[in-house]
Amino acid sequence: MRLVIADCSVRYEGRLNAFLPLARRLLMLKADGSVLVHSDGGSYKPLNWMSPPAKLHVAEPSAEQVGEGVREAWVVQAAKTDDRLLIDIYEIHDDIGHDLGVDPGLVKDGVEADLQRLLAEQITLLGNDFSLVRREYPTAIGPVDILARDGSGASVAVELKRRGDIDGVEQLTRYLELLNRDPLLRPVRGVFAAQQIKPQARTLAHDRGIECVTLDYEEMRGNVDTQSRLF
Amino acid sequence: MRLVIADCSVRYEGRLNAFLPLARRLLMLKADGSVLVHSDGGSYKPLNWMSPPAKLHVAEPSAEQVGEGVREAWVVQAAKTDDRLLIDIYEIHDDIGHDLGVDPGLVKDGVEADLQRLLAEQITLLGNDFSLVRREYPTAIGPVDILARDGSGASVAVELKRRGDIDGVEQLTRYLELLNRDPLLRPVRGVFAAQQIKPQARTLAHDRGIECVTLDYEEMRGNVDTQSRLF
DNA sequence: GGTTTAATCTCGCTG
DNA sequence: CAGCGAGGTTAAACC
Numbered sequence: 001m002r003l004v005i006a007d008c009s010v011r012y013e014g015r016l017n018a019f020l021p022l023a024r025r026l027l028m029l030k031a032d033g034s035v036l037v038h039s040d041g042g043s044y045k046p047l048n049w050m051s052p053p054a055k056l057h058v059a060e061p062s063a064e065q066v067g068e069g070v071r072e073a074w075v076v077q078a079a080k081t082d083d084r085l086l087i088d089i090y091e092i093h094d095d096i097g098h099d100l101g102v103d104p105g106l107v108k109d110g111v112e113a114d115l116q117r118l119l120a121e122q123i124t125l126l127g128n129d130f131s132l133v134r135r136e137y138p139t140a141i142g143p144v145d146i147l148a149r150d151g152s153g154a155s156v157a158v159e160l161k162r163r164g165d166i167d168g169v170e171q172l173t174r175y176l177e178l179l180n181r182d183p184l185l186r187p188v189r190g191v192f193a194a195q196q197i198k199p200q201a202r203t204l205a206h207d208r209g210i211e212c213v214t215l216d217y218e219e220m221r222g223n224v225d226t227q228s229r230l231f
Numbered sequence: 232m233r234l235v236i237a238d239c240s241v242r243y244e245g246r247l248n249a250f251l252p253l254a255r256r257l258l259m260l261k262a263d264g265s266v267l268v269h270s271d272g273g274s275y276k277p278l279n280w281m282s283p284p285a286k287l288h289v290a291e292p293s294a295e296q297v298g299e300g301v302r303e304a305w306v307v308q309a310a311k312t313d314d315r316l317l318i319d320i321y322e323i324h325d326d327i328g329h330d331l332g333v334d335p336g337l338v339k340d341g342v343e344a345d346l347q348r349l350l351a352e353q354i355t356l357l358g359n360d361f362s363l364v365r366r367e368y369p370t371a372i373g374p375v376d377i378l379a380r381d382g383s384g385a386s387v388a389v390e391l392k393r394r395g396d397i398d399g400v401e402q403l404t405r406y407l408e409l410l411n412r413d414p415l416l417r418p419v420r421g422v423f424a425a426q427q428i429k430p431q432a433r434t435l436a437h438d439r440g441i442e443c444v445t446l447d448y449e450e451m452r453g454n455v456d457t458q459s460r461l462f
Numbered sequence: 463g464g465t466t467t468a469a470t471c472t473c474g475c476t477g
Numbered sequence: 478c479a480g481c482g483a484g485g486t487t488a489a490a491c492c
Contacts, residue, residue: 001257001271003234005329015470016341024331026232028257031271039334040232040262043487044280047337051274051470083470096325098236100255103270106278110247112483142481162483165466170401171482198465246485276472282485314485343468344490373466393468396481429480 002029005094010037010048014083020048022090029056035076035085053079061088110217116145116160118220119193123148125220126158126191126213144175155179155188164194164212169204176210233260236325241268241279245314251279253321260287266307266316284310292319341448347376347391349451350424354379356451357389357422357444375406386410386419395425395443400435407441 004027010020020037025047028036032052039047054076061070065088074087116135119125123132129151137147137157146158157179159172172190179188190210192201197212205212235258241251251268256278259267263283270278285307292301296319305318347366350356354363360382368378368388377389388410390403403421410419421441423432428443436443 001269003257003327005327005331012470016339018337018339018470020337021335023334024329025334026234026259026329026331028269034274036275038232038259040331041283041334043265043282044267044275044277045469045471045487046275047334049275049470051472052272094327094329096234096236096327098255098257098325100236100257100271103254103256103272103278104252107250107252108247108485109249110485167398200465243485249485274472275470276486280485282487339470341470431480 001100002097004092006092007090009088011086012048050076050085112162120146122220122223139178141174155185156191157188158191158193161194164192164197165201166204169201173208232331233328235323237323238321240319242317243279281307281316343393351377353451353454370409372405372409386416387422388419389422389424392425395423395428395432397432397435400432404439
């Protein structure tokens with residue numbers, strides 16, 4: 001990885017056009033040819049960038065550019081599209097290189113998949129007479145997160161989200177519409193389960209006869225710990 | 232901005248938990264307290280990070296950590312939440328600081344707003360007898376991107392996307408349902424216009440009697456250039 | 463400050 | 478390879 005602190009202006013041409021006026025910035029050049037242009041602010045997103053695979057070509061600036069003070073004209077060309085990033089270098093204040101090797105990568109815990117696994121194991125959180133049919137129940141328009149049965153044997157389709165908004169309710173509605181055409185399952189109820197449910201989503205769900213359940217991930221994980229300690 | 236090349240392990244605790252095993256990485260420390268952990272690969276997204284506002288505190292490593300080779304224990308604490316990033320520093324290979332100042336910021340062209348402006352000006356792209364009623368036509372559930380009339384005087388609601396997927400069709404459907412309750416507008420047709428429309432979205436739209444139109448931004452911008460050259 | 467929506471989204475999985 | 482859904486989405490616009 002090469003890190004350059006430089007006074008530069010940057011132009012992106014591709015899916016859209018974007019321009020950064022002259023200022024001092026960090027240019028991060030990665031081994032795969034990608035380039036990130038960062039300022040001292042904003043969030044993790046660079047001001048401008050080129051995704052890999054790409055190739056950096058350092059060109060001579062034109063006479064006009066030299067007149068404006070440009071020392072180097074960098075062209076970062078995407079390998080598969082005609083997207084490109086044009087970086088005019090006015091002055092380089094620092095330029096360091098380091099070999100970082102390949103990163104072992106990030107290990108996550110607490111994403112939707114973990115929530116789904118826990119809810120499948122603790123399906124009675126939705127009702128103490130509930131039983132699991134299966135996770136990722138396949139349908140023509142995609143898998144239903146969880147299919148369960150209540151005490152009366154009626155089917156229940158569960159849509160699971162970490163954050164429940166209107167989209168999730170729409171998604172569950174489409175599944176319910178489809179599942180209720182199946183004479184072997186019909187009638188199928190819907191449960192919208194999430195760690196947090198927005199008021200608008202709750203209203204829409206209620207409007208469509210869909211039950212809402214908020215889940216406590218820490219508590220659910222605690223239940224597992226308790227179980228594993230007991231057994 | 233401070234840039235540190237270090238052998239480190241990183242743990243994030245907050246909305247989820249995530250862990251990065253020991254490896255050599257770039258740590259970018261910004262003036263607002265935010266920290267980005269980058270490897271030499273991936274895309275513009277850091278492996279792990281803390282968003283601003285945040286505060287970095289350098290603590291002494293515990294005896295156990297010292298035994299494992301940890302020299303410094305960094306704690307990056309979010310100012311408003313209890314999210315935090317714990318960085319164990321094993322060895323620092325480089326450490327540079329630069330004052331970048333405030334960035335003048337990015338100027339963009341070609342986002343949805345530009346597309347909407349162009350389509351409003353060139354509404355006949357949807358049909359040569361079309362006329363514009365207004366952009367951002369207000370309704371109770373939010374503004375319709377464009378409202379137009381066809382040659383017969385019938386209303387047409389246009390939902391505009393750069394990339395047309397199923398969500399856009401759902402959105403337009405909700406608008407149409409509402410608009411068709413208005414006796415002054417009824418009947419209202421729907422047009423789903425995007426630079427690219429996914430097959431699934433096209434199928435759903437067709438199923439609901441919504442017309443799909445793909446737009447060529449470059450051509451539309453070219454039309455303006457042509458006009459401005461003519462007049 | 464909350465809410466909604468776009469994004470050069472990125473990332474991972476599945477068929 | 479495309480398509481689809483999740484994301485510590487992030488970030489900007491609007492109310």
